[in-house]
Amino acid sequence: MIVFKYIFWTLYRIWFYILVAVPIIVLFPLLLLSISKESWYPFFFKLARFWAKFILIGMGFRCSFIKEEVPVKGKSYMFIANHTSMVDIMLMLASVKNPFVFVGKKELAKIPLFGFFYKRTCILVDRSSVKSRQAVFLRAQRRLKQGLSICIFPEGGVPEEHIVLDNFKDGAFRLAINHQIPIVPLTFADNKKRFSYTFFSGGPGRMRVKIHKFLLTHGLTVENTKYLNEKARMLILNQLKTFNQ
DSSP, X not given: OHHHHHHXXXXXXXXXXXXXXXXXXXTHHHHHHHTSSGGGHHHHHHHHHHHHHHXXXXXXXXXXXXXXXXXXTTOOOEEEEOOOSTTHHHHHHHHOOSOEEEEEEGGGGGSTTHHHHHHHHSEXXXXXXXXXXXXXXXXXXXXXXXXXXXXXXXXXXXXXXXXXXXXXXXXXXXXXXXXXXXXXXXXXXXXXXXXXXXXXXXXXXXXXXXXXXXXXXXXXXXXGHHHHHHHHHHHHHHHHHHHTO
């Protein structure tokens, strides 16, 4: 019985990468066209959402959403969520209709096919470089001026398996305050259980998402960064505890 489980987990992981690759190959001409101009990014975003939903459905994930508030079309936001899995990217795309740009680690640009579009559409950061982290703010500012939103996983990476929710970095909150845009916290309840970075684990099932009431930044200054950081973190942490009861 244990042998069959390991065979299933191995095939399940291989199937994931097949699902990641197939839509990119099929849609390659359209994807290439959509990134040829920055102003066409919303079209690329629609294709990315299709790609994400294709993967989630193909993996047997049943997504359910609890929405305390819904983002307004045409308005910019800072989207944040807990980070536990490779499918966090797909689930974020499936959860949000407003076109947004990911801020993510540059290492993901090395992934074949996926990395080609990742490095051309996302804001890449080398977390070991102070200069790179500072450059993120300038590139994010340009995107916000284009009417787009930003998405950051504020833990700064995927924490170790035993950590429920790591401490948040300040970047997302400082950026939101500087541009006076609302922060939209999302809690991903089941990603670690369904598809964690532990190879021999996971499987089909429900994926619960809660989109919390927005945290407003109007009137706040950089001195409020830590307060906003902790408020958002406690909101997500408490929701994770509620989901796990």
